Amino acid sequence: MCCPSCRQQEQVLEMREWFRAFKEQDHSVRDYRKYFKPNLCYLEAGWTLSSRDTLQEPFASDRHHLEASSWFDLSEKIRYTSYTGHMNALENFAYLPTTLYNVTEDGTPQIAQWNYRMLCHPLSRDLPTKLFRLQDDLPYRMAHDRSMDKMPGFRSARFKLSEFEEPRPIRYTLLDELMAEIPGKDNYGANLTDDSFGLPNFDVGAGGQRPLNVGYYHRLYMIGQRGAMGGQVSSVRK
Numbered sequence: 001m002c003c004p005s006c007r008q009q010e011q012v013l014e015m016r017e018w019f020r021a022f023k024e025q026d027h028s029v030r031d032y033r034k035y036f037k038p039n040l041c042y043l044e045a046g047w048t049l050s051s052r053d054t055l056q057e058p059f060a061s062d063r064h065h066l067e068a069s070s071w072f073d074l075s076e077k078i079r080y081t082s083y084t085g086h087m088n089a090l091e092n093f094a095y096l097p098t099t100l101y102n103v104t105e106d107g108t109p110q111i112a113q114w115n116y117r118m119l120c121h122p123l124s125r126d127l128p129t130k131l132f133r134l135q136d137d138l139p140y141r142m143a144h145d146r147s148m149d150k151m152p153g154f155r156s157a158r159f160k161l162s163e164f165e166e167p168r169p170i171r172y173t174l175l176d177e178l179m180a181e182i183p184g185k186d187n188y189g190a191n192l193t194d195d196s197f198g199l200p201n202f203d204v205g206a207g208g209q210r211p212l213n214v215g216y217y218h219r220l221y222m223i224g225q226r227g228a229m230g231g232q233v234s235s236v237r238k
Helices: 004-024 071-084 138-144 148-153 174-179
Strands: 039-049 098-103 109-122 132-135 158-161 220-223 233-235
Touching: 039 098, 039 174, 132 148, 158 174
Parallel strands: none
Antiparallel strands: 039 109, 098 109, 132 158, 220 233
């Protein structure tokens, strides 16, 4: 019978094999894809109706919170720190601008508040690490005397996601496919279509063969007929 310490050592060695398989991206050794799930974290922002006397945290955080009693209080504190050069030691202020959103029939102005939240979505597919391309940050490298070949070993390294080794003119990319998994404010399960001005929107990722579900994020859409400039594919401006 194997002793407990021996079993523990075996478990440690087995876990090392799983991590080695992931590092080397070799799922033939251990199929890490079932357990090492990629997540896409993103920043979602938009205009919301504002209230002068209340404040609601946009998302939960274990590090920061908005150190103000209302949106107006937050705006005044941001104004003060901007004018004086002072800072909040815990960095719990945020510059969130407002705009005149609407005027009701009785003449009451409605103010919109710019707000944001950070979310993460578990991707439905494996994402090979080779698709992350190292980007040069020359000012940082010069300031820290670091060569390009050593940058992958530092946490400050910057990457972009691309399925192509060299830049090329292409509209619909892998990042578009991944972002299309992320729902908007109606959350998962949303099924919304858009036929504004009598022009139905179609899914560019499906070659325009099916209506676009605008309940999920998208950068491009295809319309049912050519526009004044002769094109059918447009970019979302939101």
